[in-house]
Amino acid sequence: MDSDQRLRLISRATNDIIWDWDIETGWLAWNDAVASQLGYTPEEMGHSLGAWEALIHPDDRKRVVDSLHMAVEKGEDGWHEEYRLRKRDGSYATFMDRGYIARDQSGKSCRMIGSLLDVTERRGIEEALRASEARFRQMADAVPQIIWIADPKGNIEFFNRQWFTYTGQDDKATTVEEAAYKVVHPADVERVLTGLKESHYSGETFVSEMRLRAKNGDYRWFLVRAVPYCEADSGRIIRWFGVSVDIHDRKLAEEALQEADRHKDEFLAMLAHELRSPLAAIRNTVHLLEKRPEAPEAARYLGIVKRQTRRLSALVDDLLDVSRVTRGLVTLRTEPVNLSDIVDRALESVQSLVDEKRHRVRVARPSVPVWVEGDAIRLEQILVNLLANAAKYTDAGGNIDLRLTTEGDNAELRVLDNGIGMKPEVLRHVFDLFGQAERGLDRAKGGLGIGLTIVKNLVELHGGTIAVHSAGPHRGSEFIVRFPLAAGQPSRAEQQMVVERSQHRGLGGVRVLVVDDSSEIAETLALLLEDAGHEVMVANDGTDALRLAAQAKPNVVLLDIGLPGMDGYEVARRMRREPATKNALMAALTGYGQASDRDKALAAGFDRHFVKPVDIDTLEAFVNSAATQASP
Structure with missing residues (x-):
């Protein structure tokens, strides 16, 4: 049976192109499949290697021909290449060409038989898949979230760029569990892994908030969601698609809101206590006066009512003040003010509290006036609040120092005490609304925790600054207030006007x-x-x-x-x-x-x-x- 007969028999069993090349004579034979695959008859294909070479795409030709001759020269058993052939209509199709080499008795290559398999469609699908994969990776790398894919057993198949940018990890984390132990906060990791296992068995979406470690060692809160992808027919999970969204700022905002809500509840509880206490004293005193209107103690009873009424008024004033001050609704009535006069008035205002707690107050100030531009009433309010705080938060028999000095272009007021002091975490929030240093059921110190907020805002309205220092609990506190000095010394007429305004006629x-x-x-x-x-x-x-x-x-x-x-x-x-x-x-x-x-x-x-x-x-x-x- 000659070669043509053999090729015809083989062609009946396959639709692939079969070729037979006699290496010694150079004769190349083709089966009839070339007609259906390429549009040529075997005769049109030609029977020389040169005719075949002419049909190869120019970009592939040299590579393919060189590869074929090298296989023959080296005595290889076989040869294969993928390349493009020109069809009758001028288009190109991609083929996988495989040939097997026969040798004569001396071992010399003498004949080669092979087949051409059209892989154009398969290569198109593969190219489409590669393009789709490239688009997916580009999209995944473009989003700010961390994206990952895992198989049903938890083996990681893909991390986007954000994972490596945020965590600084290499790609050695091969499983979800391994990745969790590397980056999830130790306090969260067991909860997270338990949730992942439950989702794996139930097939339900996994959702959890957790802290992930950044490459600098800091932890940030993320919302992690993993969705199962299932086969349409069986429902079997074949992939897990995960997204990790940075919610750290939102989490901090939520915590701040919760903290503010807690402060609000504490404040309302304090307000109720602070209002009920003087009301109870007033009510009791009124009952006593009703029962004993002519009693020798009536004057003392009236004194109680007067003090408690003032206390109630002060509470309401503070509430109104903090509302106005924090919203920027306070208008200052500025004029030249001698801070030495403010010191005198403030000391007079807190004298009863100082006497009640048997404190020693030492005052240091220059012999000349210290003039600033300000609202005298508000300046007095600032200093009264600071002195009252010092008196309240210092145990009986304590020491309070008040110092007025000038430093460069600023007037400086310092209020020091040897009282309860403050922890560093309290110092950070001492000027926050409702930021009282300590709270207890006894409420011995009193107050609503809003005074220092008012003070800070009033100081800043005057163009000044306020700072606080404390060496720690039971080591006292120091408040330092600075105001810009007045541009020039006020005239005598202005000084007299200030004096007259400060006096009640x-x-x-x-x-x-x-x-x-x-x-x-x-x-x-x-x-x-x-x-x-x-x-x-x-x-x-x-x-x-x-x-x-x-x-x-x-x-x-x-x-x-x-x-x-x-x-x-x-x-x-x-x-x-x-x-x-x-x-x-x-x-x-x-x-x-x-x-x-x-x-x-x-x-x-x-x-x-x-x-x-x-x-x-x-x-x-x-x-x-x-x-x-x-x-x-």
């Missing part, structure tokens, strides 16, 4: 109209003003107020806003239009203390806006200021 002979729909408030306020030597009239609504004002021509009008019928704003506007009251000093008395309330009052014609309960000394100073306008 107890002049009598002022006609005062008190208007309040609460007869008790109006009556008690009238009694206080009468005790100060003033002539007082009372009205309980706007109509009566206008009538009395027209008759009595008051120098001062203290006017409640929330009156029935005609409100205080309208009453004020009408009084400003009447000759009898157009020049009177008018103050609004109200429970509303927002900046918008004050602006509304001033727009209606009021000179001052007082928030109830009004400090009596402040109110008397306002009334006394009208003495120079009193009728002879």
Whole structure:
């Protein structure tokens, strides 16, 4: 049987192209499959090696021909190459060509028989898969999240670039468990592995928050989700696709919100305690006065009521202040202020607390005035708060030092004590809202934990700075406040003006109209003003107020806003239009203390806006200021 017969028989068993090359004669024979595969007849294919070479793609030709001749020359048993052949229509198809070499009796290569298998479609699929894989990797590397793929047994098949960038790990972590032990926080790792195993057995999505170690050793919170990919028919899990999302900032924000919520609850509990304590004392004292109105201790009972009322007022003032200050609604009334005067006033304000706890207070200050531009009332508030804190948080018989100096262009106030001191973690939050150093059921220190927040904001409103130092618990504390010194020494006239503003002038002979729909408030306020030597009239609504004002021509009008019928704003506007009251000093008395309330009052014609309960000394100073306008 000759070669052509053999090729025809083989062709019946396969659709592949079969070729037979006689190496000695150079004759190359083809089977009929070339027609279906390439579009040529065997004769058109030619029977020489050169004809075959001409059909090879130019980019592949030299590689393939050289490889064939090398296999023959070296006496190889076989040869194979993948290359492109030109079809009749001019297109190229990719073939896998395999040939086996026969030798003669002397061992010389004499014949080669092979087959061409069209792999064009398979190579197209493989190329598409490679392109798809490349696109997936590009996409996976482009996202900020960590992406990973594992087989059903937990063997890692893929990590995207973010894994290596964040963890600094190489690709030696071959399993999910191994990777977990390398980067998951020790406190989280067992919980995480248990959850992964449960998801593996149940086939459910794994979701967990955990801390992952970065390459610098820090840990950040991540939300890790692993989703199973299953065969459509069997439902068998064949892959796990995982995504790890950095939620560290969100986690910290949540913790901060939880901490703020805890502080809020603590604050409300403290507020309830701080309000109930003076109310209980007042209620008990009132009961005692009802039962024993003529008792010798009545004066002492009234003193208790007065102190507890002031305590309640201070609490409300602090609450209003912290709301205004932290929202930037405080407006400073700046003027040249001698800080030495502020020291005197602040010491006077805390004297009773200092005496109660038997503290020793040492004051050091220069003999010359220390002038700053500021709001005298707010500056006093700052120093009173710092001194009161020192007194409260120092055990009885302690030492408090107050030092006023100048350093360069700054005035410096230092308040030092040998009290309970502060831990470093307390120092970091000492100016935070509700950041009281310690809390206990006894509430011996008192306060709402908002004073230092107010102080810090007020200092900064004055262009100053505040710092705190403590060597630790039971080693005392030091607060340092710095304000810019005034640009120039104030004139004598300005100095005298400041002195006069800081003094209350107890002049009598002022006609005062008190208007309040609460007869008790109006009556008690009238009694206080009468005790100060003033002539007082009372009205309980706007109509009566206008009538009395027209008759009595008051120098001062203290006017409640929330009156029935005609409100205080309208009453004020009408009084400003009447000759009898157009020049009177008018103050609004109200429970509303927002900046918008004050602006509304001033727009209606009021000179001052007082928030109830009004400090009596402040109110008397306002009334006394009208003495120079009193009728002879």
